[in-house]
Amino acid sequence: MMRIEGKMGCTKVRIDPAKLPQHIAIIMDGNGRWARRKFLTRIKGHEKGIDAVRNIVEACREMGIAYLTLYAFSVENWRRPASEVNALMRLLKNYLLKERDNLIKNEIRLQAIGDLDRLPVEVKETLFQVIEETKKGDKMTLILALSYGARWEIIKAALRMAHDLNTGIIQEKEVTPDLFSGYLTTSPYPDPDLLIRTSGELRLSNFLLWQLAYTELYITPTLWPDFTKDELFKAIEDYQKRERRFGMTSDQISGLHAKS
Ligand code: FPP
Numbered sequence: 001m002m003r004i005e006g007k008m009g010c011t012k013v014r015i016d017p018a019k020l021p022q023h024i025a026i027i028m029d030g031n032g033r034w035a036r037r038k039f040l041t042r043i044k045g046h047e048k049g050i051d052a053v054r055n056i057v058e059a060c061r062e063m064g065i066a067y068l069t070l071y072a073f074s075v076e077n078w079r080r081p082a083s084e085v086n087a088l089m090r091l092l093k094n095y096l097l098k099e100r101d102n103l104i105k106n107e108i109r110l111q112a113i114g115d116l117d118r119l120p121v122e123v124k125e126t127l128f129q130v131i132e133e134t135k136k137g138d139k140m141t142l143i144l145a146l147s148y149g150a151r152w153e154i155i156k157a158a159l160r161m162a163h164d165l166n167t168g169i170i171q172e173k174e175v176t177p178d179l180f181s182g183y184l185t186t187s188p189y190p191d192p193d194l195l196i197r198t199s200g201e202l203r204l205s206n207f208l209l210w211q212l213a214y215t216e217l218y219i220t221p222t223l224w225p226d227f228t229k230d231e232l233f234k235a236i237e238d239y240q241k242r243e244r245r246f247g248m249t250s251d252q253i254s255g256l257h258a259k260s
Helices: 031-037 042-063 075-079 082-105 121-133 150-166 177-181 229-240 250-259
Strands: 004-008 011-015 023-027 067-074 108-113 140-148 194-197 216-219
Touching (some): 011 229, 042 067, 042 082, 042 140, 042 229, 067 075, 067 082, 075 082, 075 140, 082 108, 108 121, 140 150, 150 177, 194 229, 216 229
Parallel strands (some): 023 194, 194 216
Antiparallel strands (some): 004 011
């Protein structure tokens, strides 16, 4: 298979297609700052953010990334001014309606995680419609985190597991991290291999706290609307240089590679 090449300024970026992350998760931050720097409204920043979403979905699909999770709206984002929340919901609905055919054509399956019942009814209906229409897509899974909060998700999972313990469906001695993962809304997907956060903030902001335990982190000062395909390639190149040890030693990891 050919190497994927991109450019960051004058620097060539090289990606090994055999070592791609299977699952990339992104905290898309900085739409507001991008807009402020250009003396535009925050909504314009979110609109530009959607263009970046399109480019990154396309790049991941072209490269062969199996899962892409985008943090599009956090449970804390409901606290923003109603005008901004309404605009984000409108943009989300428009994005879904506009992208539907493209997702089907490119065999991309849409999924969503989060407290989806809090979404306005017309957004929720559109979302479930597109999820249904794209369900046969088997080239990539695009997961939108909407009204999502990791602590909320962990509490929900703990309650479901407690119910199964109380009713004897499972026994205490069977409880392992893997079993608990099965109660999370992300249970159908592997944990992310790479987390990208734009706009330079060094925090997880209540995103996939359980699932990111061994994920490689890539933080860039670039604001989300300016995040290009080439910057994505650079993040993947950086990821490919890292050694993922999952708590083991370097020698153990080399031994595992030698056996496989
Ligand atoms: C963070 O920027 C971004 C958000 C809260 C929303 C992200 C939404 C989009 C990119 C558009 C909708 C997404 C999809 C998938 C249709 P911020 O507003 O927190 O920026 P700031 O920190 O600079 O103020």
